[in-house]
Amino acid sequence: MANPMRDQKLDTLLSSAARVFAQHGYHQTSMRDLARASGISLAGVYYYVRSKEELLYLIQRRNFEAVIAGMRRALAGVTNPVERLYRFVDNHLDYFATHMAEMKVLSHEAGALTGDLLQTVNDMKREYTRVLMDILAELEASHGPAHLNRRVAAYSLFGMMNWIYNWYDPLGDVGVELLSQSVCRLFLGGYVGLPVPESSLPQSAAG
Amino acid sequence: MANPMRDQKLDTLLSSAARVFAQHGYHQTSMRDLARASGISLAGVYYYVRSKEELLYLIQRRNFEAVIAGMRRALAGVTNPVERLYRFVDNHLDYFATHMAEMKVLSHEAGALTGDLLQTVNDMKREYTRVLMDILAELEASHGPAHLNRRVAAYSLFGMMNWIYNWYDPLGDVGVELLSQSVCRLFLGGYVGLPVPESSLPQSAAG
Amino acid sequence: MANPMRDQKLDTLLSSAARVFAQHGYHQTSMRDLARASGISLAGVYYYVRSKEELLYLIQRRNFEAVIAGMRRALAGVTNPVERLYRFVDNHLDYFATHMAEMKVLSHEAGALTGDLLQTVNDMKREYTRVLMDILAELEASHGPAHLNRRVAAYSLFGMMNWIYNWYDPLGDVGVELLSQSVCRLFLGGYVGLPVPESSLPQSAAG
Amino acid sequence: MANPMRDQKLDTLLSSAARVFAQHGYHQTSMRDLARASGISLAGVYYYVRSKEELLYLIQRRNFEAVIAGMRRALAGVTNPVERLYRFVDNHLDYFATHMAEMKVLSHEAGALTGDLLQTVNDMKREYTRVLMDILAELEASHGPAHLNRRVAAYSLFGMMNWIYNWYDPLGDVGVELLSQSVCRLFLGGYVGLPVPESSLPQSAAG
DNA sequence: TATGAATGAGTGTTCATTCAT
DNA sequence: TATGAATGAACACTCATTCAT
Numbered sequence: 001m002a003n004p005m006r007d008q009k010l011d012t013l014l015s016s017a018a019r020v021f022a023q024h025g026y027h028q029t030s031m032r033d034l035a036r037a038s039g040i041s042l043a044g045v046y047y048y049v050r051s052k053e054e055l056l057y058l059i060q061r062r063n064f065e066a067v068i069a070g071m072r073r074a075l076a077g078v079t080n081p082v083e084r085l086y087r088f089v090d091n092h093l094d095y096f097a098t099h100m101a102e103m104k105v106l107s108h109e110a111g112a113l114t115g116d117l118l119q120t121v122n123d124m125k126r127e128y129t130r131v132l133m134d135i136l137a138e139l140e141a142s143h144g145p146a147h148l149n150r151r152v153a154a155y156s157l158f159g160m161m162n163w164i165y166n167w168y169d170p171l172g173d174v175g176v177e178l179l180s181q182s183v184c185r186l187f188l189g190g191y192v193g194l195p196v197p198e199s200s201l202p203q204s205a206a207g
Numbered sequence: 208m209a210n211p212m213r214d215q216k217l218d219t220l221l222s223s224a225a226r227v228f229a230q231h232g233y234h235q236t237s238m239r240d241l242a243r244a245s246g247i248s249l250a251g252v253y254y255y256v257r258s259k260e261e262l263l264y265l266i267q268r269r270n271f272e273a274v275i276a277g278m279r280r281a282l283a284g285v286t287n288p289v290e291r292l293y294r295f296v297d298n299h300l301d302y303f304a305t306h307m308a309e310m311k312v313l314s315h316e317a318g319a320l321t322g323d324l325l326q327t328v329n330d331m332k333r334e335y336t337r338v339l340m341d342i343l344a345e346l347e348a349s350h351g352p353a354h355l356n357r358r359v360a361a362y363s364l365f366g367m368m369n370w371i372y373n374w375y376d377p378l379g380d381v382g383v384e385l386l387s388q389s390v391c392r393l394f395l396g397g398y399v400g401l402p403v404p405e406s407s408l409p410q411s412a413a414g
Numbered sequence: 415m416a417n418p419m420r421d422q423k424l425d426t427l428l429s430s431a432a433r434v435f436a437q438h439g440y441h442q443t444s445m446r447d448l449a450r451a452s453g454i455s456l457a458g459v460y461y462y463v464r465s466k467e468e469l470l471y472l473i474q475r476r477n478f479e480a481v482i483a484g485m486r487r488a489l490a491g492v493t494n495p496v497e498r499l500y501r502f503v504d505n506h507l508d509y510f511a512t513h514m515a516e517m518k519v520l521s522h523e524a525g526a527l528t529g530d531l532l533q534t535v536n537d538m539k540r541e542y543t544r545v546l547m548d549i550l551a552e553l554e555a556s557h558g559p560a561h562l563n564r565r566v567a568a569y570s571l572f573g574m575m576n577w578i579y580n581w582y583d584p585l586g587d588v589g590v591e592l593l594s595q596s597v598c599r600l601f602l603g604g605y606v607g608l609p610v611p612e613s614s615l616p617q618s619a620a621g
Numbered sequence: 622m623a624n625p626m627r628d629q630k631l632d633t634l635l636s637s638a639a640r641v642f643a644q645h646g647y648h649q650t651s652m653r654d655l656a657r658a659s660g661i662s663l664a665g666v667y668y669y670v671r672s673k674e675e676l677l678y679l680i681q682r683r684n685f686e687a688v689i690a691g692m693r694r695a696l697a698g699v700t701n702p703v704e705r706l707y708r709f710v711d712n713h714l715d716y717f718a719t720h721m722a723e724m725k726v727l728s729h730e731a732g733a734l735t736g737d738l739l740q741t742v743n744d745m746k747r748e749y750t751r752v753l754m755d756i757l758a759e760l761e762a763s764h765g766p767a768h769l770n771r772r773v774a775a776y777s778l779f780g781m782m783n784w785i786y787n788w789y790d791p792l793g794d795v796g797v798e799l800l801s802q803s804v805c806r807l808f809l810g811g812y813v814g815l816p817v818p819e820s821s822l823p824q825s826a827a828g
Numbered sequence: 829t830a831t832g833a834a835t836g837a838g839t840g841t842t843c844a845t846t847c848a849t
Numbered sequence: 850t851a852t853g854a855a856t857g858a859a860c861a862c863t864c865a866t867t868c869a870t
Contacts, residue, residue: 163366
């Protein structure tokens with residue numbers, strides 16, 4: 001049943017595809033592009049994958065699974081909510097930074113899947129989001145009260161993290177560790193650490 | 208020279224197109240789809256627009272111009288950095304929430320433009336980013352020091368804001384005003400207002 | 415609404431297609447073949463038909479409609495069952511002989527349609543068969559009793575008539591009129607006019 | 622030289638293939654379909670058969686050979702022309718009814734062969750047709766004169782018999798024996814046994 | 829004897845775009 | 850100002866077939 005040669009070729013194909021998808025976008029990329037990039041013939045690609053959409057699905061699923069597995073390992077045995085949050089963020093950004101192409105495909109091409117494939121990936125997202133939400137709940141219990149709605153906070157954090165494919169360069173000045181710390185600090189204590197009471201915030205356009 | 212009839216039809220076309228682009232994606236959408244959605248004949252679309260790419264460009268430029276114009280109005284005469292930041296964020300999210308389709312197209316289809324059209328939009332983005340960076344600098348001067356690198360902070364804020372097309376429902380529980388306040392608070396004071404000293408953050412995998 | 419130019423071009427396309435389908439078979443024929451045969455560009459074909467299957471459907475429907483319309487005209491006002499049968503056969507074979515390609519496509523490619531298109535054509539076939547069955551019933555009433563099951567007789571007659579695309583040459587020795595007479599005579603009186611009572615027929619392998 | 626194992630597997634392959642060809646048509650069926658249906662691997666099929674066309678050829682030849690061999694047996698020693706005709710028809714329909722799939726492939730996919738393979742099958746058809754034509758000649762000598770052209774009569778009879786794959790159900794009401802009798806009677810004595818003199822048939826559209 | 833892996837050629841179909849009117 | 854007609858180029862995908870093993 002298991003076939004290491006085949007799996008290895010499939011891996012090569014998936015990572016080539018992720019690279020090209022990340023660069024040009026899923027819909028812009030033709031199967032011929034993928035064949036060329038992976039060194040397989042066009043028809044050969046179909047020996048490993050049923051369709052272009054399945055290829056996208058495999059990229060998304062495999063990498064999301066890796067993120068989730070890493071997250072479980074990172075959180076195992078850790079109880080301090082602040083520490084748990086940090087590890088959650090660090091795992092996410094670390095994987096992102098070392099798999100920029102794949103994660104851009106995961107973040108940017110979320111809407112390209114349909115049907116059962118979409119369902120499966122969405123289920124994983126829900127599970128992953130749940131974990132973060134739970135951490136936030138613990139955080140509120142230990143360090144609360146929260147300054148804002150928990151769901152808004154969670155998605156804002158995901159926004160910070162998932163947006164990085166638009167600007168972050170893993171080889172640039174800011175290392176992944178620093179990035180993780182920055183995002184964590186921003187999330188936990190704010191940019192300049194202002195304790196922002198309700199009244200201190202401007203109401204709409206009024207001063 | 209000016210032709211109000213033409214401009215009005217173009218507006219209709221652009222907003223129809225934004226809606227369809229937002230729903231199905233730029234590359235997924237065919238000119239026939241746009242013709243159908245706007246009630247114009249396929250060939251007629253080409254009377255108002257040179258190409259599909261120009262259509263995308265016009266959507267991005269017009270809406271970005273509106274965002275920038277609104278931002279200028281909101282900041283005019285305001286000197287308090289906190290207030291300026293709030294107004295920057297509020298303008299961004301308010302426009303986003305009231306133009307979800309257009310802003311999704313602006314956020315999600317950034318990479319679909321090429322050449323001069325891309326250049327022009329990128330110039331606007333640079334200008335817009337500059338303004339936020341300057342506000343952060345003022346903020347550091349008045350409330351500093353910052354907990355993190357300014358550039359990282361700026362892009363994290365943009366991440367929070369631009370990611371909302373993935374989850375935010377303008378008609379749902381969380382109103383735009385609350386959303387703006389939440390993002391501002393998160394950015395300024397953090398989720399639970401922890402004063403996060405260097406040492407309190409875990410180093411890598413170590414506690 | 416009506417567009418004579420378009421209809422004329424569609425007619426040309428349909429008859430070219432029928433010719434090529436008849437010669438090489440529906441599935442063997444590519445849309446490129448049809449484009450070449452009709453002098454239209456490949457994409458141009460799709461301006462007139464939605465799909466290859468619709469093209470086949472249109473050929474089948476149009477010609478079957480013509481056969482049925484001709485049959486109705488031929489039977490109008492005629493009451494003598496023998497005369498009615500002759501006219502039914504003559505109409506069928508005359509149309510067949512003057513539209514060999516189209517009728518071969520109708521006879522031979524019956525199974526190539528699917529779904530609603532198949533349904534529609536099958537409905538016409540049922541209607542057409544019904545008319546023959548009714549004529550046979552009248553024939554039995556006036557000249558009966560029948561030597562064999564009515565349904566078997568009807569399908570045998572259709573077999574004789576629809577099989578001709580395998581051997582008949584409209585330009586050869588046997589004219590259509592003679593063909594019609596021959597089939598009618600065969601059906602009505604047999605090859606040599608033997609009155610074949612039950613007992614005169616051999617039982618299985620026994621003499 | 623002879624290899625019974627191989628022959629047996631080939632038989633399995635041929636009958637699976639006939640079934641699938643009959644159901645979906647020769648050109649519609651892929652070698653993968655055939656591999657699946659026969660339980661052999663795709664490449665394995667090519668061990669037994671040089672090409673898809675040869676597969677079709679083998680089906681057609683084998684079954685036609687069986688029909689011809691049966692016909693020879695059935696006619697052996699029989700001299701009465703009526704009896705000979707009946708036996709010819711009965712053999713044909715009996716084999717057809719017990720090998721519907723194969724015979725549909727023989728009847729319907731006649732045009733799918735090319736070159737030498739087509740030639741060989743056509744030679745068999747000519748030989749087979751010759752036998753029927755001779756029987757008709759004997760029939761005319763003993764029971765004549767004929768009501769119609771001998772060639773037209775022969776092909777009409779083949780039409781009746783070969784068309785049955787379009788309507789006949791071997792498991793239905795009408796047994797093969799009855800079918801044979803019916804076709805024979807129809808051919809010999811007509812549907813209602815009308816003695817059809819020249820003048821009694823309508824001339825074209827005239828009464 | 830049998831097959832997993834691979835491919836060049838071709839399939840039906842859609843696309844953004846043009847142009848005569 | 851607007852469109853029906855038309856197309857070259859490209860698309861995702863399938864095909865019969867081969868070949869090393």
